Amino acid sequence: MRGRNDHIILIGFMGSGKSTIGIALSYKLQCVLSDTDKMIEKKEGRSISEIFAENGEAYFREKETEFLEKLKNEKTRQIFSVGGGTPLREENRRLIRELGTVIYLKVSPQTVYERLRGDMTRPLLQGDDPMERIKTLLGEREEIYREAADIIVEADGKKTAQIVEEIVKALKGENK
Numbered sequence: 394m395r396g397r398n399d400h401i402i403l404i405g406f407m408g409s410g411k412s413t414i415g416i417a418l419s420y421k422l423q424c425v426l427s428d429t430d431k432m433i434e435k436k437e438g439r440s441i442s443e444i445f446a447e448n449g450e451a452y453f454r455e456k457e458t459e460f461l462e463k464l465k466n467e468k469t470r471q472i473f474s475v476g477g478g479t480p481l482r483e484e485n486r487r488l489i490r491e492l493g494t495v496i497y498l499k500v501s502p503q504t505v506y507e508r509l510r511g512d513m514t515r516p517l518l519q520g521d522d523p524m525e526r527i528k529t530l531l532g533e534r535e536e537i538y539r540e541a542a543d544i545i546v547e548a549d550g551k552k553t554a555q556i557v558e559e560i561v562k563a564l565k566g567e568n569k
């Protein structure tokens with residue numbers, strides 16, 4: 394390891410499977426899973442959609458950074474699933490890299506579209522043309538996700554178990 398914490402951080406676009414993979418990986422590695430979106434919702438006592446509607450995206454981004462700052466105090470190894478936009482801020486990328494090994498779950502716009510069709514909980518994907526929105530945002534973020542990651546897992550069309558196996562194998566390679 395590179396002199397930093399031993400946690401695992403899952404990053405990737407909305408609908409890339411961070412929550413699902415996070416749960417399966419937490420069983421496999423027998424460690425706690427924490428979802429920063431859920432932590433923010435709990436602390437704020439309202440949903441992300443409400444936070445965006447009432448205080449705007451910038452306020453939410455501030456909360457993401459505040460929560461990341463707190464995570465460095467966690468001592469036992471954990472898996473952190475962070476929101477799709479978390480790596481956008483340079484400060485957040487630094488914070489997640491300090492936390493441990495960063496895993497990017499890479500999916501295509503088509504996969505995101507199919508998984509999140511009809512979803513009302515992602516304020517950034519609401520509107521007349523969600524596919525166009527997904528393509529634009531993913532296009533803007535792809536390079537950022539790549540650069541933030543230690544491990545990139547191609548998640549399109551794969552079952553959860555297979556992705557978990559790939560992650561476990563890659564983690565072993567990282568810790569050699």
Ligand code: S3P
Binds near residue numbers: 406
């Ligand atoms: C966002 C992703 C969401 C949530 C918020 C903004 C983004 O989390 O943090 O709606 O900017 O990509 P998920 O990636 O868990 O959907």
